[in-house]
Amino acid sequence: MILLGFLLGMRHATDPDHVIAVATIVTRQRSTRSAALIGSLWGLGHTATIMLVGGMIILFDVVIPPRIGLAMEFAVGLMLILLGIASLSGLTRRVTEALTPSAEPGTHVHPHDHSDYIHSHPHGHGSGAHGHDEAQTPLSRIDRALGGIGVYQAVRPLVVGIVHGLAGSAAVALLVLAAIRNPVWAVIYLLLFGVGTIVGMMLITAVIALPLTYSASRFAVVHRYLGLAAGLLSLGVGLVLAYQIGLVDGLFTADPHWTPK
Numbered sequence: 001m002i003l004l005g006f007l008l009g010m011r012h013a014t015d016p017d018h019v020i021a022v023a024t025i026v027t028r029q030r031s032t033r034s035a036a037l038i039g040s041l042w043g044l045g046h047t048a049t050i051m052l053v054g055g056m057i058i059l060f061d062v063v064i065p066p067r068i069g070l071a072m073e074f075a076v077g078l079m080l081i082l083l084g085i086a087s088l089s090g091l092t093r094r095v096t097e098a099l100t101p102s103a104e105p106g107t108h109v110h111p112h113d114h115s116d117y118i119h120s121h122p123h124g125h126g127s128g129a130h131g132h133d134e135a136q137t138p139l140s141r142i143d144r145a146l147g148g149i150g151v152y153q154a155v156r157p158l159v160v161g162i163v164h165g166l167a168g169s170a171a172v173a174l175l176v177l178a179a180i181r182n183p184v185w186a187v188i189y190l191l192l193f194g195v196g197t198i199v200g201m202m203l204i205t206a207v208i209a210l211p212l213t214y215s216a217s218r219f220a221v222v223h224r225y226l227g228l229a230a231g232l233l234s235l236g237v238g239l240v241l242a243y244q245i246g247l248v249d250g251l252f253t254a255d256p257h258w259t260p261k
Contacts, residue, residue, distance in 0.1 A: 009193040009194060011200070014200065020233055021042075023230045026205050035213075036205055036209075041161065042158070043161060045160065048162060048165065053165070054172055058186045066258035070249055071251060073245050073258075074246060076163055077237075081235055081239060
């Protein structure tokens with residue numbers, strides 16, 4: 001049963017709202033390595049809240065009121081709406097550039113590659129204006145791991161994962177309690193579930209990034225439309241979830257009814 005938690009965690013990563021959220025994020029990535037890193041960050045955020053909220057339910061018999069439960073799920077719909085709007089409006093690109101360290105006069109910032117990876121830093125095209133010697137790349141392991149996605153793009157999947165974890169933590173914890181009555185083993189199950197989710201999302205984001213990476217370097221128009229489709233899908237699904245949870249399930253009415261799922 002404990003080992004099954006790992007496999008169910010990988011399965012949990014394939015939930016439609018999870019895949020849509022990370023697909024919206026990885027459309028801007030130019031390598032499967034950066035996409036897999038984004039998937040792992042999403043998984044870490046998701047696991048953190050699953051462990052925190054799920055652990056409280058298991059260890060302290062915390063009962064989540066229906067309106068609070070619906071609010072946590074409503075946050076997922078709102079997050080998908082914001083991701084879709086940010087993608088469609090180009091806000092993601094502008095925020096990423098704004099959070100990039102300012103360049104010296106005569107330099108500019110855009111992603112570029114060094115044979116095996118892509119990253120960004122201020123540079124120019126004149127002599128001595130590149131920012132670092134080509135022969136000295138990568139400058140460090142951090143530059144190799146995070147240089148291609150930037151601070152904003154690294155924090156974003158972590159926050160999205162946290163929100164998704166809040167929405168699913170109650171259902172996972174109640175499922176565990178129904179099968180494993182020992183609190184210690186139940187928490188271990190949650191941990192393995194979280195690890196499985198991280199691994200599953202890393203694989204999913206890497207697979208999603210394959211056609212995006214190919215089209216970015218060969219078919220710019222196709223790549224642009226793939227990003228547009230991801231943004232529209234995220235916006236549409238987010239609006240449907242918000243309507244379902246807010247009005248049909250009663251978050252904004254006097255009689256909320258919530259079944260953890």
